[in-house]
Amino acid sequence: xxxxxxxxxxxxxxxxxxxxxxxxxxxxxxxxxxxxxxxxxxxxxxxxxxxxxxxxxxxxxxxxxxxxxxxxxxxxxxxxxxxxxxxxxxxxxxxxxxxxxxxxxxxxxxxxxxxxxxxxxxxxxxxxxxxxxxxxxxxxxxxxxxxxxxxxxxxxxxxxxxxxxxxxxxxxxxxxxxxxxxxxxxxxxxxxxxxxxxxxxxxxxxxxxxxxxxxxxxxxxxxxxxxxxxxxxxxxxxxxxxxxxxxxxxxxxxxxxxxxxxxxxxxxxxxxxxxxxxxxxxxxxxxxxxxxxxxxxxxxxxxxxxxxxxxxxxxxxxxxxxxxxxxxxxxxxxxxxxxxxxxxxxxxxxxxxxxxxxxxxxxxxxxxxxxxxxxxxxxxxxxxxxxxxxxxxxxxxxxxxxxxxxxxxxxxxxxxxxxxxxxxxxxxxxxxxxxxxxxxxxxxxxxxxxxxxx
Numbered sequence: 435x436x437x438x439x440x441x442x443x444x445x446x447x448x449x450x451x452x453x454x455x456x457x458x459x460x461x462x463x464x465x466x467x468x469x470x471x472x473x474x475x476x477x478x479x480x481x482x483x484x485x486x487x488x489x490x491x492x493x494x495x496x497x498x499x500x501x502x503x504x505x506x507x508x509x510x511x512x513x514x515x516x517x518x519x520x521x522x523x524x525x526x527x528x529x530x531x532x533x534x535x536x537x538x539x540x541x542x543x544x545x546x547x548x549x550x551x552x553x554x555x556x557x558x559x560x561x562x563x564x565x566x567x568x569x570x571x572x573x574x575x576x577x578x579x580x581x582x583x584x585x586x587x588x589x590x591x592x593x594x595x596x597x598x599x600x601x602x603x604x605x606x607x608x609x610x611x612x613x614x615x616x617x618x619x620x621x622x623x624x625x626x627x628x629x630x631x632x633x634x635x636x637x638x639x640x641x642x643x644x645x646x647x648x649x650x651x652x653x654x655x656x657x658x659x660x661x662x663x664x665x666x667x668x669x670x671x672x673x674x675x676x677x678x679x680x681x682x683x684x685x686x687x688x689x690x691x692x693x694x695x696x697x698x699x700x701x702x703x704x705x706x707x708x709x710x711x712x713x714x715x716x717x718x719x720x721x722x723x724x725x726x727x728x729x730x731x732x733x734x735x736x737x738x739x740x741x742x743x744x745x746x747x748x749x750x751x752x753x754x755x756x757x758x759x760x761x762x763x764x765x766x767x768x769x770x771x772x773x774x775x776x777x778x779x780x781x782x783x784x785x786x787x788x789x790x791x792x793x794x795x796x797x798x799x800x801x802x803x804x805x806x807x808x809x810x811x812x813x814x815x816x817x818x819x820x821x822x823x824x825x826x827x828x829x830x831x832x833x834x835x836x837x838x839x840x841x842x843x844x845x846x847x848x849x850x851x852x853x854x855x856x857x858x859x860x861x862x863x864x865x866x867x868x869x870x871x872x873x874x875x876x877x878x879x880x881x882x883x884x885x886x887x888x
Contacts, residue, residue: 440464441763442545444533446525446702447552449477450745451737453508454752455550460516462760462767467518467544469525469535471877475508476501477554478574479745481581495606496642497745504749520544526875528705534874540883548732548759551703552752555696555738558718560798561815561851562594564663565692566806569670572847573603573693586612588689592673594660596621597695597791598643604653605646616685617650618675620694621791622657632786635779660797663690694793697850699739704872706733712865715785716742717793718850719869725777726770727755734759747780798851799858807855808848810841818852819859827860829853829868842878845870 443459445452448470459466468475474482480501512519520535527534533544557572564570571587573595579585580603590613593604604617633640647654657678664672664684672686698720704710708729709722720740727734736755737748750773757767801807803816813836821836829852832838838852839845845852853864860867 441547443467443548443550443759444469444544444546445550445552446470446533447477447554447737447739448472448475448508448519448521449479449552449554449737449748450504451552451554451739451748451752451755452477452550453504454749455552455736455756456517457507457511458753458756459759460511462756462765465517466550467520467546469520469523469533469544471522471524473522474505475512475519475521476505477745477748478578480504481578483582483584500745524877524879525702526877526879528702528874536875536877536879536883540885541879546732548734548763549706550727550734550736550752550755550759551706551739552735552737552748552755553699553702553739554748555698555742556846557599557693558695558697558793558850559595559692559847560694560794561801561805561807561848562660562663562692563802563805564665564670565690566809566812567663567665567670568668569665569688570663570690570692573599573691576689576691577603577606580606580610584610586610586689587691588670588687589613590615590687591689591691592616592618592685592687593691594618594620594658594673594675595691595693595695596794597693598787599693599695601643601646601650601654603691603693605649608649614650614653615687616673617654618658618660618673619654619656619791620658620660620794620797622678624657625792626656626790629786629788629790632782632784632789635782635786639783695787695791696738696742697846698742699846701844701846701872701876703729703733703735703739705874705876707731708733708735710869714865715788717795717854717864724758725754725774726758727751728758728762732762741781741784743777743780743784747777747784750777750780793850795854795864798854801851801855807852808838808841808845810843810848811837811839813838813848815855818855822856822859827856827862827867829856829870832856833870839870844873844876 443466445468523537557574659676662674703721710719734755736751801815821832825831856867857864
């Protein structure tokens with residue numbers, strides 16, 4: 435372990451970005467503290483099941499070797515006590531060089547001199563009429579259940595949305611033996627071809643995606659229009675949709691997975707005071723950093739919480755963020771030029787994905803007044819539009835009046851669609867509307883935990 439005079443370096447997140455950042459710091463002689471909500475390192479993409487549960491090859495496919503390498507690296511560093519791993523812990527507040535961390539024993543305050551946020555991303559969703567019914571989950575939730583417990587969340591499954599995760603989850607569920615009735619992509623074949631030049635930056639990855647798509651066979655439908663999730667008192671019963679030529683279809687099911695690529699997890703970056711800028715390509719607000727992850731004031735960002743570049747990009751960004759930290763501490767670091775060239779290629783690929791599988795802003799803006807937008811607070815599209823008429827097109831005014839984004843997820847699932855609705859009603863752009871301010875606690879926390887805070 436480093437001595438007491440060494441800077442206190444804390445990493446939030448033990449996915450690919452956090453693991454690589456930790457390894458870089460350890461190699462330089464530091465002893466970082468790694469805080470992660472999972473009980474075992476790996477993050478969402480390389481989430482680990484219980485020991486002996488199932489073979490990694492079944493979980494990770496072509497990414498098995500990468501997953502094993504990262505798992506073994508972190509486990510070795512933790513086992514040798516070269517880092518401190520605070521597993522099963524959530525950072526729920528941050529202020530003035532201190533993190534309030536919720537664990538099994540309550541809330542503990544951990545100070546830092548340097549902070550690396552590797553918080554990853556979560557599902558990006560668009561409200562579909564009926565999506566608040568029992569039996570509707572995000573694609574990420576369906577994948578977590580499959581990886582962590584070997585469970586398919588329904589007996590007959592329909593997946594809706596767009597992007598690589600839609601295809602991946604469908605293929606993983608099929609391989610696990612689940613009954614996947616349909617995979618419905620709102621992006622048309624013509625739209626997907628618009629991203630071809632960018633996707634060519636990583637031809638092998640693109641080819642793997644096509645192979646997974648082929649495994650779905652006739653279950654996959656491109657260019658669909660999603661109309662209604664049918665449900666009764668017990669939950670989902672069917673998905674009503676139109677195919678690319680406008681024919682109405684009804685697919686019986688008891689579970690629906692929803693997702694349109696990813697939304698950067700930026701709540702902690704907001705609480706710490708990082709600057710943000712609206713990214714038109716991804717149609718969401720992202721933290722501002724320099725090319726190697728510096729956000730200012732001893733804070734560094736890495737991975738999908740900053741730039742949506744996937745697991746490979748997260749590993750590179752983790753190394754770069756740690757290198758930036760070391761440079762600022764006056765420690766020698768290797769040249770970043772090779773990693774920056776790799777990131778540039780991943781950026782081209784990500785641009786191709788954004789073009790091929792765009793956020794369906796027109797769909798979000800056209801949602802009917804009776805449809806629920808905020809599931810936590812049961813706020814309808816009509817209530818949001820009415821609030822805009824009363825208070826104008828500013829995100830936080832509409833939030834305070836309608837309560838959209840005030841529930842337990844704090845807008846993680848409804849904010850992007852709500853902002854599109856506000857912009858459409860106010861006759862402005864999502865950038866003009868702004869973003870919901872982050873509030874502590876960043877995750878739901880029991881009152882009793884604060885009574886034991888220390």
